[in-house]
Amino acid sequence: MWSYFARRVVIGVPTLWAIITVCFFLMRLTPGGPFDGEAPIPAEILVNLRARYHLDDPLWKQYVDYLISLLHGDFGPSFKYRDFTVTTLIAQGFPVSLQNGFAALVLAIVIGVPLGIVAALAQNTRRDYIVSAAAMTGIVIPNFVMGHVLILVFGVWLKDSFVHLPAGGWDDGAFANRILPVFCLALPYIAYLVRITRGSMIEAMRANYVRTARAKGLPFHTVVLRHALKSALVPVVTFLGPATAFLLTGSMVVETIFQIPGIGRYFVQGALNRDYTLVMGVTILSAALVIAMNLAVDLLYGLLDPKVRYER
Amino acid sequence: MNAPVLDIKNLIVRFATNDGEVAAVSDLSLSIGKGECLGIVGESGSGKSQTFLAVMGLLARNGSVSGEAIYGGVNLLTAGERALNELRGNALTMVFQDPMTSLTPHMKVGRQLTEVLIRHRGVDKTTARNEAVAMLKRVQIPEAERRFDMYPHELSGGLRQRVMVAMALLCGPALIIADEPTTALDVTVQAQILDLIRRAKDELDTAVVLITHDLGVVAGLADRVAVMYGGRLVEIGEVHQIFRAPQHPYTQGLLACTPRLDDPATATLVTIPGQPPNLQNLPSGCSYHPRCPYVMDRCRVERPVLTPGVSGGLKACHLDALVQGAA
Numbered sequence: 001m002w003s004y005f006a007r008r009v010v011i012g013v014p015t016l017w018a019i020i021t022v023c024f025f026l027m028r029l030t031p032g033g034p035f036d037g038e039a040p041i042p043a044e045i046l047v048n049l050r051a052r053y054h055l056d057d058p059l060w061k062q063y064v065d066y067l068i069s070l071l072h073g074d075f076g077p078s079f080k081y082r083d084f085t086v087t088t089l090i091a092q093g094f095p096v097s098l099q100n101g102f103a104a105l106v107l108a109i110v111i112g113v114p115l116g117i118v119a120a121l122a123q124n125t126r127r128d129y130i131v132s133a134a135a136m137t138g139i140v141i142p143n144f145v146m147g148h149v150l151i152l153v154f155g156v157w158l159k160d161s162f163v164h165l166p167a168g169g170w171d172d173g174a175f176a177n178r179i180l181p182v183f184c185l186a187l188p189y190i191a192y193l194v195r196i197t198r199g200s201m202i203e204a205m206r207a208n209y210v211r212t213a214r215a216k217g218l219p220f221h222t223v224v225l226r227h228a229l230k231s232a233l234v235p236v237v238t239f240l241g242p243a244t245a246f247l248l249t250g251s252m253v254v255e256t257i258f259q260i261p262g263i264g265r266y267f268v269q270g271a272l273n274r275d276y277t278l279v280m281g282v283t284i285l286s287a288a289l290v291i292a293m294n295l296a297v298d299l300l301y302g303l304l305d306p307k308v309r310y311e312r
Numbered sequence: 313m314n315a316p317v318l319d320i321k322n323l324i325v326r327f328a329t330n331d332g333e334v335a336a337v338s339d340l341s342l343s344i345g346k347g348e349c350l351g352i353v354g355e356s357g358s359g360k361s362q363t364f365l366a367v368m369g370l371l372a373r374n375g376s377v378s379g380e381a382i383y384g385g386v387n388l389l390t391a392g393e394r395a396l397n398e399l400r401g402n403a404l405t406m407v408f409q410d411p412m413t414s415l416t417p418h419m420k421v422g423r424q425l426t427e428v429l430i431r432h433r434g435v436d437k438t439t440a441r442n443e444a445v446a447m448l449k450r451v452q453i454p455e456a457e458r459r460f461d462m463y464p465h466e467l468s469g470g471l472r473q474r475v476m477v478a479m480a481l482l483c484g485p486a487l488i489i490a491d492e493p494t495t496a497l498d499v500t501v502q503a504q505i506l507d508l509i510r511r512a513k514d515e516l517d518t519a520v521v522l523i524t525h526d527l528g529v530v531a532g533l534a535d536r537v538a539v540m541y542g543g544r545l546v547e548i549g550e551v552h553q554i555f556r557a558p559q560h561p562y563t564q565g566l567l568a569c570t571p572r573l574d575d576p577a578t579a580t581l582v583t584i585p586g587q588p589p590n591l592q593n594l595p596s597g598c599s600y601h602p603r604c605p606y607v608m609d610r611c612r613v614e615r616p617v618l619t620p621g622v623s624g625g626l627k628a629c630h631l632d633a634l635v636q637g638a639a
Contacts, residue, residue: 216431
């Protein structure tokens with residue numbers, strides 16, 4: 001298994017390089033540049049700026065220089081936040097997004113998977129309909145609506161009650177400030193997990209081996225948890241791999257609504273500002289996470305299904 | 313027949329479907345004696361499996377039952393999960409048709425056996441392991457200790473079915489229900505599995521219900537045979553009587569369909585013309601009348617009830633006696 005792991009990590013390097021390359025040239029091909037503001041910058045200053053950031057070099061040289069600096073662990077200076085390097089920006093924002101994303105992930109699993117099992121076991125009863133309808137609602141309501149609804153309810157309407165929560169802001173990560181954004185992040189994932197778990201659990205409960213387990217006189221919970229659940233979790237894990245990567249790199253919408261200093265907002269702001277290095281930095285980060293999570297998923301399959309083998 | 317192990321009375325199994333209710337089993341009564349092997353034969357959809365899934369409380373969610381299935385003074389159909397779970401896997405066990413999918417793929421074979429012993433006999437893990445390995449040896453699994461720690465996919469179909477048989481024998485059951493236990497297996501392996509069941513019946517005095525569409529299997533193992541058609545019992549009796557002189561045209565048709573190597577008269581394969589009945593829209597009168605070579609006007613309007621046949625046993629047919637060798 002370790003050789004499989006090592007090989008997958010090695011294969012991840014060219015994948016990452018391809019993503020970097022495509023992203024690098026796509027950014028440069030996009031019209032506009034980092035210094036195009038609403039007020040035009042005088043031509044002489046622009047020349048100096050472009051020279052300072054090596055944007056007057058030929059494109060291939062910029063590319064090679066960028067790769068070399070990456071190999072030294074340097075993501076370069078931000079074009080927009082000029083007092084900061086990209087490394088500093090990510091180092092400041094990523095822990096915040098990581099904490100919120102991880103909390104949301106745990107919340108989504110802890111609520112979504114059991115609810116999905118409950119719905120599956122009560123298939124086509126009222127309990128199932130209520131859970132499924134709630135899950136569908138969670139999927140169709142976009143988080144920019146849900147975020148504002150949460151603020152309206154807990155930040156405004158319940159302002160004078162004991163469940164009052166801050167409408168936004170970070171306050172150095174105070175617990176009360178985290179509740180609404182984490183819940184808002186988790187909600188669509190709870191909903192998806194309910195639906196996926198419900199579907200795969202219904203499938204698993206129909207399997208012949210579950211009938212065998214029932215024919216052995218095992219208590220119902222043993223049949224469900226010991227015999228049915230493990231194979232039902234395969235699609236759940238498949239979904240959770242990329243979902244984890246997206247959750248941990250923060251959400252532009254949620255971080256903007258709740259004014260959270262994470263890195264989610266850099267994806268969109270960086271692209272709009274043509275902040276080449278910042279966009280590259282967050283792209284590389286999330287690409288690396290996606291690659292890592294896909295590997296984690298493949299390793300988890302081995303735990304769920306003994307037929308999975310990692311030799312050669 | 314001695315005191316019955318299982319006594320089924322007026323069993324009705326219905327399924328709620330989108331097109332309305334379907335009666336998979338209608339008004340079926342039969343009993344199985346201690347140490348007896350009862351063969352149940354019939355085409356696909358004749359209700360033979362559903363009858364015994366109902367008895368074991370293993371029907372699909374949309375199924376409902378009425379009637380009685382008495383085991384040890386308890387009506388299994390109304391006993392409830394808790395009471396059923398005391399009996400299932402313990403006194404009443406089942407061997408299923410498809411060994412490839414009937415074992416939990418992510419659990420080692422051994423644990424799937426020991427959990428039965430731990431559940432019903434309350435033994436500790438070591439005892440359970442020893443007993444399970446002994447049982448694997450008893451069903452002639454080579455290298456039983458090694459197989460114990462294997463996953464089902466590492467075993468062949470024949471070995472997996474042996475594991476299923478071992479599982480069914482672990483707690484010394486009063487009744488084994490074998491639902492087409494050899495259908496998915498090679499012919500040579502079939503004979504071995506049937507031999508295991510026969511030995512269990514002889515050595516432990518276990519009653520066996522053998523559900524199959526293979527009359528050869530029934531002939532080799534069963535004491536009595538029950539023939540089902542369209543969810544009803546159409547004939548039941550001693551195996552040698554029914555094979556020699558079937559009293560229902562459907563049984564006669566089934567027997568004629570069995571190819572015989574030693575009889576040049578059956579060089580071409582014989583079939584029963586027509587289709588098995590649609591359970592949602594059963595023919596009037598006798599369900600078999602559209603396919604029956606002896607059909608009379610009475611058969612189209614009046615459903616025959618089980619009556620004693622000329623050679624013993626019971627048959628549901630308006631004919632007084634069936635001409636043998638005609639079909």
